[in-house]
Amino acid sequence: MNREEIIALISGIIKPIRLDLGYSQEKMAEMLGLSKKTLVQIEKQRVSASWTVVIAICALFREHTLLQTALGGDPLETIDTTVRSGVTQRKEKTLGGKVWWTEVSVMSGYILQKNNISLHYRILDDKYYRIYSSLDEQEAVNRFQELISTDKQGRSL
Numbered sequence: 001m002n003r004e005e006i007i008a009l010i011s012g013i014i015k016p017i018r019l020d021l022g023y024s025q026e027k028m029a030e031m032l033g034l035s036k037k038t039l040v041q042i043e044k045q046r047v048s049a050s051w052t053v054v055i056a057i058c059a060l061f062r063e064h065t066l067l068q069t070a071l072g073g074d075p076l077e078t079i080d081t082t083v084r085s086g087v088t089q090r091k092e093k094t095l096g097g098k099v100w101w102t103e104v105s106v107m108s109g110y111i112l113q114k115n116n117i118s119l120h121y122r123i124l125d126d127k128y129y130r131i132y133s134s135l136d137e138q139e140a141v142n143r144f145q146e147l148i149s150t151d152k153q154g155r156s157l
Contacts, residue, residue: 001071001118002135003051003082009070010054015043017057017064032056055079072100072117081120081133094128104141108148112140123147 001009018028029039032053041047049057058075061067071078074094101113101122109126114137121140123132132147134140 001078001082001120006071006078006082007048007051007054010057010067011042011049012045013066013070014039014049014057017061017066018043020064020066021061031060070117072115077122077130077133078115078118078120081118081122081135084133094124094130105144107144110144110147112144 014028018025023031025036025039025043029036032039033056034042034053038047042049042053058067058071058079062075067075077094100116102116104112104114104121106112111124111126111128112121113124114121120133120135121137122130122134123140123144125131132140132143134143
């Protein structure tokens with residue numbers, strides 16, 4: 001998924017999330033830093049939410065099932081991958097990808113996975129910490145190959 005696709009997707013589920021949580025339009029608008037008028041326009045699909053509003057929704061409601069299902073897991077991971085695609089660093093511990101992930105390859109203590117919903121890729125270490133994410137399959141495969149080749153040579157990562 002790219003930024004525009006995420007914006008369209010989240011814009012379309014703001015109202016169902018709000019209704020499910022029992023928030024009024026006034027309360028939801030206040031939480032998101034919007035005017036009620038702007039929220040109404042988004043809910044009626046006359047305008048799309050801004051990227052900042054999308055990030056706020058993902059942060060505030062990251063545990064909501066509708067949001068997790070729409071984005072294929074942790075919403076903030078999808079946002080993070082979209083913003084920082086191709087950056088290698090050890091991040092939060094994951095559950096190993098049992099629900100929304102397909103294992104592409106497992107070698108030398110690393111796991112390359114593809115998200116079944118957002119179609120982004122990630123590399124986990126043997127303790128299920130996410131160390132790399134990318135929207136680009138070839139970049140992810142290349143980084144995976146670098147990691148397992150470096151590991152086989154006995155160098156530190």
